[in-house]
Amino acid sequence: MSDERSDLERMLDDLFPYRHTSTTFTRIPDQAVDRDSVLADIAQMAKAEDAQGDAGRVSGSLYSGDHEHYDFLTDVFGEFAHANVLQRDMYPSATKFEGEIVAMVANMLHAPVPAGVVTSGGSDSLIHALYSYREDARESRGVTRPNVVLPVTAHVALRKGAHWMGIEVRDVPVTDEFIADVPAMASAIDDQTIAVVGSAGDYAHGLIDPIPELGALAMERGIGLHVDACLGGFLLPWAEELGYDVPPWDFRVDGVTSISADTHKYGYALKGTSALIYRDTTLRARQWYSVTDWPGGLYLSPGLAGSRSGGLIASTWAAMVTTGRSGYLDRARALLIVNDTIKAGIREGIPELQIIGDPIFMTSFQSDVVDVYLVNDALKKAGWRMNALQLPPALHFCVTGPNTQPGIAEAFVSDLRVAVDYALEHAGQPAESGAMYGFGATPSGRETLTSAMNGVLEAMHATAPEV
Numbered sequence: 064m065s066d067e068r069s070d071l072e073r074m075l076d077d078l079f080p081y082r083h084t085s086t087t088f089t090r091i092p093d094q095a096v097d098r099d100s101v102l103a104d105i106a107q108m109a110k111a112e113d114a115q116g117d118a119g120r121v122s123g124s125l126y127s128g129d130h131e132h133y134d135f136l137t138d139v140f141g142e143f144a145h146a147n148v149l150q151r152d153m154y155p156s157a158t159k160f161e162g163e164i165v166a167m168v169a170n171m172l173h174a175p176v177p178a179g180v181v182t183s184g185g186s187d188s189l190i191h192a193l194y195s196y197r198e199d200a201r202e203s204r205g206v207t208r209p210n211v212v213l214p215v216t217a218h219v220a221l222r223k224g225a226h227w228m229g230i231e232v233r234d235v236p237v238t239d240e241f242i243a244d245v246p247a248m249a250s251a252i253d254d255q256t257i258a259v260v261g262s263a264g265d266y267a268h269g270l271i272d273p274i275p276e277l278g279a280l281a282m283e284r285g286i287g288l289h290v291d292a293c294l295g296g297f298l299l300p301w302a303e304e305l306g307y308d309v310p311p312w313d314f315r316v317d318g319v320t321s322i323s324a325d326t327h328k329y330g331y332a333l334k335g336t337s338a339l340i341y342r343d344t345t346l347r348a349r350q351w352y353s354v355t356d357w358p359g360g361l362y363l364s365p366g367l368a369g370s371r372s373g374g375l376i377a378s379t380w381a382a383m384v385t386t387g388r389s390g391y392l393d394r395a396r397a398l399l400i401v402n403d404t405i406k407a408g409i410r411e412g413i414p415e416l417q418i419i420g421d422p423i424f425m426t427s428f429q430s431d432v433v434d435v436y437l438v439n440d441a442l443k444k445a446g447w448r449m450n451a452l453q454l455p456p457a458l459h460f461c462v463t464g465p466n467t468q469p470g471i472a473e474a475f476v477s478d479l480r481v482a483v484d485y486a487l488e489h490a491g492q493p494a495e496s497g498a499m500y501g502f503g504a505t506p507s508g509r510e511t512l513t514s515a516m517n518g519v520l521e522a523m524h525a526t527a528p529e530v
């Protein structure tokens with residue numbers, strides 16, 4: 064028991080590192096705190112927290128990493144941060160920015176028409192797509208017990224959205240190549256299926272599902288196909304232009320009816336935006352909402368959000384036009400070379416690890432020789448922040464801008480070799496991160512883990528306990 068308490072204390076220090084150094088507010092202060100001191104405090108936190116990512120040893124998360132770019136976007140954001148784009152008569156610039164973001168993303172994805180929306184992020188795009196499919200299936204086919212058919216690797220936000228909207232999730236295991244098993248997905252479809260989903264690439268492994276086969280299946284069954292390109296949407300088009308072998312996945316594939324692509328990932332916009340593009344305006348219109356008989360007046364809204372900041376829309380537009388096709392191509396070239404270096408380093412020098420598939424912009428690997436969570440423990444100590452996967456245990460390194468600094472890819476490969484040696488030497492010992500994933504393997508373990516995870520959510524919404 065005493066061990067659990069010290070674990071809790073340690074967890075609290077992780078969650079609330081500033082509880083030792085700055086005031087914890089639990090009520091609005093009587094006297095206004097002066098701006099200079101707030102700015103100084105915040106700048107110090109930001110500097111400390113940015114250091115790890117800027118050093119180039121973090122997988123995913125940051126994407127651009129160019130602070131001049133961020134400063135520019137912050138200037139643009141500031142011009143409209145306070146503006147509520149719900150009031151279009153006051154802020155017609157938002158109509159220009161939003162329409163042009165949609166048009167530019169639709170064009171990049173080879174959509175036949177520029178029909179889309181800007182949402183608050185990848186999860187938001189996926190959930191809006193699910194909503195549109197559910198409404199469309201209900202209106203046009205009378206579906207009352209909706210289900211969606213997913214490869215088990217499809218992003219978890221789809222499960223969250225389905226959970227919230229009363230849509231049954233039919234998770235289908237993937238093939239030995241870790242991509243969607245199309246015949247198995249075909250068997251999971253019935254007359255209440257609203258859509259199937261494929262990824263380009265999937266969050267865990269960066270792999271592209273067989274979208275042409277899924278498109279053919281969707282058309283045959285008269286249902287939608289959403290392609291989740293939240294991660295790959297702003298990279299795969301450039302990889303294709305650079306000559307990489309990218310299988311077909313966008314609107315050029317028949318049967319693809321919607322695609323999500325995150326502007327706040329490889330689109331290099333500030334956090335809080337994504338694009339959801341539909342093949343046609345009819346499907347998009349399923350998410351329109353307008354009310355004519357509310358005492359508050361006539362109301363119309365394109366999605367879940369009410370008020371939205373003009374700053375995010377303006378800065379997303381600015382990120383795209385100031386990066387330009389040439390900028391996206393240059394950044395993609397640099398990222399893909401880093402990933403090629405990592406893949407080659409593993410294949411040539413670390414036979415204990417098996418790369419999962421042949422991903423283009425990230426590398427995930429498993430092992431039948433070492434415990435990859437022990438590998439992760441050693442990488443962590445060397446300053447790397449990997450993404451740990453499960454079912455099966457694996458790690459991934461998703462390559463982003465900060466990782467393209469000279470020497471990073473080579474340093475990673477050599478630290479990875481050392482980490483695998485550490486795991487070989489410590490074989491059989493429990494890994495720090497391993498236990499958590501182990502819990503998930505049994506029903507009672509899952510219950511324990513769920514309650515611990517819910518405890519973390521409670522803590523994340525609390526103030527720091529007194530020291």
Ligand SMILES: *Cc1c(COP(=O)(O)O)cnc(C)c1O
Nearest residue numbers: 184185186187218265266293294
């Ligand atoms: C990141 C990601 C999402 C979810 O995006 P958020 O912006 O985190 O909500 C969805 N799908 C894939 C493949 C992703 O990588």
